[in-house]
Amino acid sequence: MKTNKTPCDLSSCLLCRNSLAGWLPLIDGNRQMLSFKKKEVIFSEGSQVAGVYFVYEGTVKIHKAWSQQKELILKFARKGDMIGYRALGNDQILPITATALDDVTLCFVALPFFELSLQSNHSLTYALMRFYANALQEAEKRMRNLALMDVKGRVAETLLMLQHKFGADETGQIVMNLTRQDMAAYAGTTYETFFRTLNELRTEGLIQQTDKSLILLDAGKLAILTHTDP
Amino acid sequence: MKTNKTPCDLSSCLLCRNSLAGWLPLIDGNRQMLSFKKKEVIFSEGSQVAGVYFVYEGTVKIHKAWSQQKELILKFARKGDMIGYRALGNDQILPITATALDDVTLCFVALPFFELSLQSNHSLTYALMRFYANALQEAEKRMRNLALMDVKGRVAETLLMLQHKFGADETGQIVMNLTRQDMAAYAGTTYETFFRTLNELRTEGLIQQTDKSLILLDAGKLAILTHTDP
């Protein structure tokens, strides 16, 4: 971790977007730009809450470990996304770990100032409430998927999420830099099974993968896999 | 469903607890007491949002269906608990179903009035934000459990949750009226597997079950099952 002098643009994150122009200078005085190298841990499960972070550059994975070996990736965070926000609940211990997947720049806002912003700005609190409401809905959908969907459906779900989160270039390639390991950890399965399922989907003509690139050829059929049983 | 004349006590729910005394008469004028019979559906997945409900009496299960046969129970709601709140997200379609597990009395507050309450009461919005933050943390923990924990751990988790949610009487019996089917649907497994796992736990002396009653003999050991792999 390294403090970084280059400031953010005060416009991409939830805090800035929902603050009045007059509040921005105060945010400017209370934020801290931080840089993390690839694979560096930003904060880890069980540690004390210090504040919230907004991703300014790079990709972060939010994950929960389980008995040394296994992990589940809850989500990937990119520019504008808020992380560490799970801390605002009743217990002040972070329930998750955040790790940089590439070189990452974050804007950190300490909890006291964030709470002050919430107090002085009703619409920020409202926006945050809505944000949580959506995150909860998303989490519960994923809960059901992980519990009841078979691996193929979860892999399809993962691929669609990746395309949505990372976008595709002109040729349809999903531009990202994730390992299969990480994709598998998001889908809630092992690397091997994830790999085999990708092969299966390729054989069925739903995806195309050459080397590093991944192209969804038939997002519609993938979506169907996430709606019905085999 | 039946409207019910007997009003609630204006004190048990999140809305009432976070409103000023002066606001209560307005709540009184804008709430509606509703009764549902056992097994009646209160609202169902895919339907339009109308408002939020507060449980006043009885037990409600919040669940998501999956391909006709399977379902996952997300949570059980009891007195004071808010349901239908997932509607406050971006899309106005309910992502879940709520079903009465016994005879249930609810207090219903239509969305426009609820939104008005949020607007006129900053600390209510803040409380709701915190509520969501906690719910999200809980949901994400459960997400990991469902994805990575084995059935035995999930069953143990379920039993501990039940004891916490429904309490135990003097003899240690968990006072509830759930079917094994429902417990299994919460643990994210089938009825048969749930049943077998209960037997296993009984053999190991961690629980005791006679007929309808269920007693946790060793909550500590059960908790350990939820923390480590076999």
Add this chain to the structure above:
DNA sequence: AATTAACTATGATATAAATCATACTAGTAA
């Protein structure tokens, strides 16, 4: 450039848990 470490690729095997099959029991409706 060489050496290690991390990631990718596949086949073989094991196993946890779902599914199927069949009774039994208790509560509800006719």
Add this chain to the structure above:
DNA sequence: TTACTAGTATGATTTATATCATAGTTAATT
């Protein structure tokens, strides 16, 4: 009271998925 439905109980069988094993390939580090 009988018939019927929903829930409970258990054994046998199947299947999806994890685990193990082994090797090739790329990327990082000295």
